[in-house]
Amino acid sequence: MRWLVTFLVAFVAMTFAACNIRGFFISQTDDPVWNGPTEEQQAGGEEQSLGAKLFNKNCASCHQTTGKGIAGSIPPLAGSALANSEDVSKPIRIVLHGFRGAIIRNGVKYNGVMQPWHSVFNDEEIAAILTYVRTSWGNTGGEVKPEDVARVRESTKNRTTQYTEAELEQPL
Numbered sequence: 824m825r826w827l828v829t830f831l832v833a834f835v836a837m838t839f840a841a842c843n844i845r846g847f848f849i850s851q852t853d854d855p856v857w858n859g860p861t862e863e864q865q866a867g868g869e870e871q872s873l874g875a876k877l878f879n880k881n882c883a884s885c886h887q888t889t890g891k892g893i894a895g896s897i898p899p900l901a902g903s904a905l906a907n908s909e910d911v912s913k914p915i916r917i918v919l920h921g922f923r924g925a926i927i928r929n930g931v932k933y934n935g936v937m938q939p940w941h942s943v944f945n946d947e948e949i950a951a952i953l954t955y956v957r958t959s960w961g962n963t964g965g966e967v968k969p970e971d972v973a974r975v976r977e978s979t980k981n982r983t984t985q986y987t988e989a990e991l992e993q994p995l
């Protein structure tokens with residue numbers, strides 16, 4: 824009889840030892856928790872400039888993050904003569920007051936309407952967006968300064984319609 828008790832005690836002890844009985848009593852509070860990337864990280868990281876951020880949020884739905892536009896409906900900004908114009912008032916006038924009418928880009932016809940942005944963005948924001956456009960996708964137009972936008976905003980403040988290509992030919 825005694826050998827049976829000894830055997831049972833030994834058996835139970837060994838069974839407990841074999842199981843990870845500790846894990847049964849200790850709650851695992853230090854399990855790693857997966858934190859997904861933030862919205863900002865997903866959009867390309869925190870290093871994105873103001874211009875890149877605003878472009879991607881407000882312009883890329885039409886002109887695409889690649890700046891290539893959509894053939895036949897949205898003209899490209901990559902390689903755009905107006906966007907890169909030496910006369911910075913041209914792209915500034917387009918963004919402030921919008922753009923409309925028939926145009927031909929790379930042999931493709933467009934006849935759309937772009938809304939004005941003068942009451943959406945301040946001078947710094949428009950300068951940042953246009954600087955981003957003029958220094959991305961191989962563009963070489965270069966920087967647009969907030970003072971440039973302020974000057975064009977002031978001298979076109981009475982305008983109420985979108986620019987056409989012919990009107991942009993006129994210097995301010």
Ligand code: HEC
Nearest residue numbers: 881882885897898903905906922923924933934935936937
């Ligand atoms: C809802 C669509 C839409 C959005 C959003 C939009 N655009 Fe446009 N954009 C157009 C269309 C359409 C044209 C061409 C209008 C036409 O056919 O005459 C255009 C033309 C332009 C042009 C002239 C390009 C060229 O070579 O003729 C520039 C520069 C431009 N947009 C910049 C911007 C910027 C900067 C933003 C963001 C602040 C923006 N657009 C947002 C639709 C859009």
